[in-house]
Amino acid sequence: MEISRIQAHRDQGLLTLQQDPRLQMALRLPRVLQPFLTWLTAKPGPEEDPRDIPARRYVIGGIASMALGCALSALALMVTMPWMLSALLLFIGLTATSSGLGLYQVVIFHHCSHGTVFRSRERNRQVGRMVSAFLMFTRFENYQHDHMLHHSANKLLTEEDEFTGFVFGVCRLEPGVPKRELWRRILLNLVSPAFHARFLMRRIKASMFSGDRRHDWMARAGLAAPLALAALTGAWLPVLVAWFLPLTVLLQVATVFRILCEHRFPDVEIIRARGKAFVCASTTGVFPGAMPPARSARSLGGVLAWAGWWATMLTGALFARVFVLVGDAPCHDFHHRRPATRKWTDYARARQKDQDAGSPGFPVNYSENWGLIRAVDANLATLAATPPGVVA
Secondary structure (H helix, E strand, O other): OOHHHHHOOOOOOOOOHHHOHHHHHHHHOOHHHHHHHHHHHOOOOOOOOOOOOOOHHHHHHHHHHHHHHHHHHHHHHHOOOOHHHHHHHHHHHHHHHHHHHHHHHHHHHHHHHOOOOOOOHHHHHHHHHHHHHHOOOOOHHHHHHHHHHHOOOOOOOOOOOHHHHHHHHHOOOOOOOOHHHHHHHHHHHHHOHHHHHHHHHHHHHHHHOOOOHHHHHHHHHHHHHHHHHHHHHOOHHHHHHHHHHHHHHHHHHHHHHHHHHHEOOOOHHHHHHOHHHHHHHOEOEEEOOOOOOOOOOOOHHHHHHHHHHHHHHHHHHHHHHHHOOOOOHHHHHHHHHOOOOHHHHHHHHHHHHHHHOOOOOOOOOOOEEEOHHHHHHHHHHHHHOOOOOOOO
């Protein structure tokens, strides 16, 4: 494909051809690899047409991921095998279960609150209530109310915003604190039993003691069922490790990174002005992956460069995609611009189409960040640069 034709698909000048990792992947790698790279990076290659993807694919996919993950983890714990194989199966199993839980948190539960998973409002509510009960999330109706406030430009990054409440209240980060100190607090939180206990108790209270008796008892039953299974079978270790570890600690670790990469803190003037420019400045796309090597694989140096790149893509980037940036999480900026669209099921192409059109109705086009850790680091830098008292 001619370079000029590829560049025509990025007509806003946000990235030049040489700066866009996904376009370079399209230029330098075979066509057969492009669908995988589109899924992995959550960025489509040029000339990829929109697809009609049913929401049920995510509903079924999340359940399948959790079921497969639990089965692999239980197999690793219950069947005698070489320890390296057991460790590998356990890692894959825990990752798959965590990925399925993330899909239900970020995709199903979230989009049910917008009424865009199922056709009827009542079905969205029913499924949302079951998800919040069985997976220890905030009671669906309470979450829906808070999440609608989060989508208001007048409430985003205020004390009434769920995002701000999590960053300041749960993670205990603060504006104006040096970025290095913010990172120190995050890393300590991730390994702190006190942090995970506090986070978990917050979830239990929001799910099992919401004041809605029907919902609360459904949530308690969801917690009691696997415990009863463990008691009846004596399989305490497989149940606790295969199910409860991903449901609690691992999901909470993934949630921390996912939320911290979703929003940044714009300049003070933009925060105070609010409006659509504020929505644009407070969100950005976060794409797993990195720029492919410029060198040809025809030399030893080029082979080593490409081997290193593929190693990065198939380890760090892949893990970030399935553990943290699940579903449409990389395109969270598209969701804030088009929160009611049902095109979220084809999020990568829908966002790109909106970007190529100049994001009609918004004064600034999309921006992006490549790499999960780089995105979190960039967002923490904006928090560190925000004076205390501005976000309130």
